[in-house]
Amino acid sequence: GAVVSQHPSWVICKSGTSVKIECRSLDFQATTMFWYRQFPKQSLMLMATSNEGSKATYEQGVEKDKFLINHASLTLSTLTVTSAHPEDSSFYICSARDHRGSDEKLFFGSGTQLSVL
Amino acid sequence: QKEVEQNSGPLSVPEGAIASLNCTYSDRGSQSFFWYRQYSGKSPELIMFIYSNGDKEDGRFTAQLNKASQYVSLLIRDSQPSDSATYLCAVRMDSSYKLIFGSGTRLLVRP
Numbered sequence: 289g290a291v292v293s294q295h296p297s298w299v300i301c302k303s304g305t306s307v308k309i310e311c312r313s314l315d316f317q318a319t320t321m322f323w324y325r326q327f328p329k330q331s332l333m334l335m336a337t338s339n340e341g342s343k344a345t346y347e348q349g350v351e352k353d354k355f356l357i358n359h360a361s362l363t364l365s366t367l368t369v370t371s372a373h374p375e376d377s378s379f380y381i382c383s384a385r386d387h388r389g390s391d392e393k394l395f396f397g398s399g400t401q402l403s404v405l
Numbered sequence: 406q407k408e409v410e411q412n413s414g415p416l417s418v419p420e421g422a423i424a425s426l427n428c429t430y431s432d433r434g435s436q437s438f439f440w441y442r443q444y445s446g447k448s449p450e451l452i453m454f455i456y457s458n459g460d461k462e463d464g465r466f467t468a469q470l471n472k473a474s475q476y477v478s479l480l481i482r483d484s485q486p487s488d489s490a491t492y493l494c495a496v497r498m499d500s501s502y503k504l505i506f507g508s509g510t511r512l513l514v515r516p
Contacts, residue, residue, distance in 0.1 A: 322503055330508065331493060331507060331508040331509050332506045334503055334504070334505065334506075337503055379446075385502050393454070394451070394502065395451070396449050397448060398448050
């Protein structure tokens with residue numbers, strides 16, 4: 289199956305710093321990637337849709353200036369949490385659509401556990 | 406009203422039994438339906454997807470879709486302790502391919 293690599297797996301940072309998370313599709317091109325956030329014992333909440341070569345589309349309530357998304361190539365999308373605060377501590381997961389064959393499959397990266405002190 | 410609803414559980418079944426997981430959704434225009442399994446601290450992994458009314462079987466898993474009732478379920482036959490995880494129902498509501506997830510049902514399979 290398709291592989292989506294996400295890095296780093298976990299990060300601990302001080303309040304006020306920025307953190308960048310990378311999401312790569314390793315064996316396919318992904319024109320669209322999705323960023324989700326998951327708090328403990330809760331479901332995945334879609335934050336934004338990352339589109340290659342254009343601006344990301346953010347879900348209602350998600351601050352685009354705080355969660356910067358860059359999708360500069362067909363295999364890489366990055367999410368930067370700017371000026372992180374403890375309430376941003378969460379599990380961030382990216383996903384990419386593999387449109388080869390069936391167009392329904394969405395594969396997830398391994399996730400990034402962010403802890404802001 | 407939540408867009409995708411699941412019973413949080415836990416659903417506890419003995420090893421070898423059939424586990425039945427249910428999900429309802431609010432948007433009648435929803436097009437595709439997915440079941441993901443998520444182990445604690447890990448990202449979701451796709452089990453099955455279905456977009457036509459009826460049943461779809463894959464090994465020990467059967468997905469059932471009833472669009473009239475806005476209901477989708479997942480049956481796991483011959484449940485194993487390794488099936489213990491949180492099962493997430495996800496719905497694609499439009500052509501954008503973004504998925505809306507339910508809150509998940511925690512399944513415990515007792516040895």
